[in-house]
Amino acid sequence: MAELCARDRERVTKFLAERCERAFAAEYGGFDLPRMIARYFSAVDDINGLRSVFQDYLKHCQELFEHLPKEEPYAWLRDYREDERSEDAEIVGFLVDLVGEPEIEQAKRLVRVLADLAKVRPKMVCRVTCEGIMKGEPLLRERLGMLIESLALVCPAALASHIETLTPLLKEQNFRLRMTLIRTIRCAAASAAIPASVSSAVDSAEREYSPLIAYPTRRFIHSEPSIEFVRFLRRAVLFDLNSRIAAVSELLKISPAVILAYLERTLHTFNWSVAEETERLKDDWRYHADDKRVVWIVPRFHMQVSELLQKFVHQAVENGRYRVTTLQALENILRVGDPAYVATLPQVKPRDIPALPIADGTKWVEELHPAVESRIEVLPKEGWTTVHEERLQSQTDGHRPVLVSIVRVRSLLVTPALANQLELLPSTEKWSDEIPLLHEEERLTIAESQRRLLEEGSPVDFEGQRLPLVSSHDNGISFQGFRILAFLHPTWLTGYDLAFSGTELLSNGDCVARLEEWQEGYEDEPYSRDLLSAGMRLVVRNDWLQVILKDTDRALIIHTEETRKWFKDFWAKEPTSESSRGIAACYVHQL
Numbered sequence: 110m111a112e113l114c115a116r117d118r119e120r121v122t123k124f125l126a127e128r129c130e131r132a133f134a135a136e137y138g139g140f141d142l143p144r145m146i147a148r149y150f151s152a153v154d155d156i157n158g159l160r161s162v163f164q165d166y167l168k169h170c171q172e173l174f175e176h177l178p179k180e181e182p183y184a185w186l187r188d189y190r191e192d193e194r195s196e197d198a199e200i201v202g203f204l205v206d207l208v209g210e211p212e213i214e215q216a217k218r219l220v221r222v223l224a225d226l227a228k229v230r231p232k233m234v235c236r237v238t239c240e241g242i243m244k245g246e247p248l249l250r251e252r253l254g255m256l257i258e259s260l261a262l263v264c265p266a267a268l269a270s271h272i273e274t275l276t277p278l279l280k281e282q283n284f285r286l287r288m289t290l291i292r293t294i295r296c297a298a299a300s301a302a303i304p305a306s307v308s309s310a311v312d313s314a315e316r317e318y319s320p321l322i323a324y325p326t327r328r329f330i331h332s333e334p335s336i337e338f339v340r341f342l343r344r345a346v347l348f349d350l351n352s353r354i355a356a357v358s359e360l361l362k363i364s365p366a367v368i369l370a371y372l373e374r375t376l377h378t379f380n381w382s383v384a385e386e387t388e389r390l391k392d393d394w395r396y397h398a399d400d401k402r403v404v405w406i407v408p409r410f411h412m413q414v415s416e417l418l419q420k421f422v423h424q425a426v427e428n429g430r431y432r433v434t435t436l437q438a439l440e441n442i443l444r445v446g447d448p449a450y451v452a453t454l455p456q457v458k459p460r461d462i463p464a465l466p467i468a469d470g471t472k473w474v475e476e477l478h479p480a481v482e483s484r485i486e487v488l489p490k491e492g493w494t495t496v497h498e499e500r501l502q503s504q505t506d507g508h509r510p511v512l513v514s515i516v517r518v519r520s521l522l523v524t525p526a527l528a529n530q531l532e533l534l535p536s537t538e539k540w541s542d543e544i545p546l547l548h549e550e551e552r553l554t555i556a557e558s559q560r561r562l563l564e565e566g567s568p569v570d571f572e573g574q575r576l577p578l579v580s581s582h583d584n585g586i587s588f589q590g591f592r593i594l595a596f597l598h599p600t601w602l603t604g605y606d607l608a609f610s611g612t613e614l615l616s617n618g619d620c621v622a623r624l625e626e627w628q629e630g631y632e633d634e635p636y637s638r639d640l641l642s643a644g645m646r647l648v649v650r651n652d653w654l655q656v657i658l659k660d661t662d663r664a665l666i667i668h669t670e671e672t673r674k675w676f677k678d679f680w681a682k683e684p685t686s687e688s689s690r691g692i693a694a695c696y697v698h699q700l
Contacts, residue, residue, distance in 0.1 A: 111152040118153065125149060198233055201226070205241040208256075209249030211393065211406035214631075216252050217589055224259045224452045231264030239271040243278070247416045248407055254289040255446040255589060261296035263452050268293075269301035276307055279314040284422040285443045287314055296448075320430045329425070334369035341383050342369070345390055346411045348587040349550070354418060356442050356550035360435050361425050372417050386410050419443070438547035447554040447590030449611075456627045458642065465504040470512055470675035470686065477673055477690040483531060488655055488665065488696040493648040496520040496667065497541065497579045497595040500644035510641070513674040513684075518646070522576035522663040528695045534575070537668045542569075542598055544582040552588040555624075559596065559609045566599025576600070576663060579647060595647040597622055601657065621653040658698040665696040 113121050125146060132139030143166045150158035201223070208219050227234040238260065242253040257275075260268045272294060279290055294311050297303060343351055358365040393408040422439060458464075467473040488494070498518035503510040521540040527533060534540075544558050545565040553561070562580060569576050581595040597614060601607065607614045607621065614622040625648065630641035658665060670691045674684035 110148045114149070114152045121149065195233070197230070198237060201230075201233055201237045202241075205237055205249075205253070208241075208252050209246055211248065211408070212397075213405045213407060220252060220256050220259075220446075220589070221451055221454055223256055224263055225454050227260055227263050227267070231260075231267035232270070235260055235264065235267045235271050239268075239274050243274060248412050250286065251412075251415075251445060254286055254293075255448070255451060258289055258293045258296070258446075259448040259451040261293045262448050265297040265300035269297050269303050272297055273304050273307050276310040279310050282423045283416070283419040284426065284439070285419050285445070287423070288440045289444070291315055318426050318431075318436060320432060328428075329363065329367050329371060329421075330374070331364075331367055332370040332374075333366050334373045337383055338373045339369060341386070342372075342414065345386070345408070346414055347405075347407065349585055350411065350415060350418075352550055353442055356548055357418065357422060357439065360438055360442070360548060361422070361429070361431070363425060368418075368421060371421055372414060375417050375420075376413070434547055438551060441551040441553060441557070442548060444552055444554075445587075445589060447556075447588075449555050450590040456625065458627045458629050458644070459625060462500070462502075462644070465502050465512055465514060467504060467512055470677070473512065474673045474675050474686045474688050477671060477688040483693040483695070485528060485695040485697065488658065488698060489651050490655065492651050494651055494654060494667070494696075495646050495648050496665075497581060498644065498646035499593055500646070501640065502642045502644075505641065509676070511676055513676070515672040515674075516644075517670045518667065520578050520665060520667045522578050522657070522661065523666055524574045525662070525664055525697070527574055528664040528666070528697070531666070531693050534666070537670070540577065540668075541579040541581045541595070542577040544580045544594060544596075546582070552584045552590065553582055553594060555591055555594065555612065558582060558594045562596055562599050562602055563609075566602070568600045568603065569598065571661065576661065578657075578665070591624070591626055591645070593645050595624060595645070597647075597649070605657075616653065620650070622647065622649040654696075655698045658696070667694045667696065668692070669694070 110121075128145070129139075129142060132142055143162055147159055147162045150156075150162060204219055204223060208216050208223070210216065223234055223238070238253055238256055242250050242257060245253060257268070275290055275294075279287060281287065291311055291314060294303065294307060298308065354368055355365060357363075358368055390408055390410060393406065393410075397404045397406050422443070426436065426439070495518050497520060498516060500514075500516040502514045502516075504512040517537075519537040519540045521534065523534070544553065545561040545567075546553075566580065577598045578601070579595050580598045581593060583593050584590055586592065596602075597607065602614075605616060607616055609615075610620075612624040613620045624645070626645040628640055628643040654665065657663070668691060670689065672689040673687065675686040677685040
């Protein structure tokens with residue numbers, strides 16, 4: 110502009126005047142004229158003209174904003190100063206708040222992430238978590254209780270400095286919360302010093318559940334729940350809560366009707382009704398369930414019933430006389446997670462498990478024919494053998510699973526006479542023994558399952574034609590821990606002096622077997638949290654297996670069943686094409 114004015118100032122002035130005339134004549138436009146005129150006055154060093162333009166433009170802006178409200182709700186931002194809050198702590202607090210959201214898979218991931226973060230920021234995570242559990246809603250409190258128990262393993266010293274703030278919760282009438290805190294504080298006290306007042310509070314809370322103390326005059330009202338309530342409860346709560354109510358009834362030796370009537374009667378004290386709850390239930394699931402796409406959540410009614418069940422169990426155990434084993438079984442039935450599992454991040458798929466890069470779905474499905482196959486061969490000396498496995502693998506088109514593979518492996522030791530007579534063997538689901546249980550609905554942590562195998566497992570009769578190689582247990586889908594636990598049978602643990610180290614089994618310090626669990630991705634992250642590929646397996650070293658086969662003069666039968674499905678249409682209930690095949694491999698130590 111300065112160069113143009115130096116060359117022909119009059120022409121520039123004429124051009125600006127024409128622009129102004131056209132702008133005034135038009136219905137819109139001319140927004141850049143004040144800036145252009147100001148640049149002209151600046152180029153010709155006309156300070157008075159520059160000030161005049163600025164004042165005119167300022168007056169124009171003031172006239173534009175005169176109609177706006179006079180209040181300044183955000184005036185505090187002008188004087189805002191950062192307080193002493195830590196940005197890192199605020200981020201952790203935000204993650205803790207997200208744990209309290211109803212979505213299940215999101216909370217599972219966040220709890221494991223927070224436990225892993227505690228390995229590098231223990232003080233921050235412990236402080237924020239303890240604050241969250243003290244003031245959180247029941248759902249958040251339940252999940253943070255699982256996290257705190259994990260923190261007692263990951264960073265007991267950091268947790269010990271905040272553990273005194275948790276003692277008021279030991280007075281809550283909530284059986285699961287009390288037992289979780291008792292386990293957490295005991296675990297932290299084993300590695301770090303805790304205040305004497307905390308130890309005293311734990312002893313007092315534990316004493317209330319002692320079989321030496323009972324209040325026989327305190328009894329529950331014997332009445333029947335309404336049929337409407339029972340039907341609504343069965344369809345309104347998630348997963349296995351109904352089966353856990355039945356298990357609690359068996360262990361406490363209290364009629365299920367008494368428990369259900371207690372739940373219904375307590376709900377009615379809050380002016381609860383089936384009609385209103387039905388509407389709340391619809392509101393909870395809105396935007397989370399649509400045809401085949403479901404993002405699983407915990408509805409408010411499920412959490413309300415769960416909390417009332419904890420209160421019922423607390424009152425029953427406090428008033429009655431129950432053995433320690435009964436309390437232990439109740440504790441395992443009602444617990445929500447395994448602290449050792451939460452303290453680790455998910456593992457990726459082992460490299461020896463191939464992916465599914467298939468182009469032709471029809472050809473891939475047809476590859477499984479014939480449906481049955483068997484073979485006998487010598488067990489290789491090197492490498493590892495999978496003796497128990499559950500595997501799900503999927504291939505998607507970017508939005509939905511198109512190809513699905515389900516693999517199941519079971520193993521059994523048999524006499525040489527049975528090696529060629531597979532038809533005489535029982536169903537493969539009966540090949541593995543059950544890990545010792547106090548009740549079939551128990552959910553076992555990895556530490557508890559290993560303890561029971563070593564201390565309560567029964568050896569097998571070597572005179573029999575069949576010997577189990579594996580003991581296993583299914584914890585169910587709602588448990589945040591190992592879904593399926595599988596280890597070598599107690600016969601081999603004690604007979605060969607094996608020792609547990611995490612998920613591994615050691616013989617003279619060398620790993621001879623290990624439990625692996627892995628997962629990769631989700632079907633459709635925005636619309637579904639169903640796992641895309643996941644699995645678990647128990648692998649055993651071949652040279653050690655050969656020792657067992659030789660010592661027992663047995664053959665090892667490994668049955669692998671694979672099912673393949675091809676979904677051409679995502680919305681179809683049944684796959685477009687499906688096939689299955691079972692392969693029985695018989696391994697011997699020598700031919």
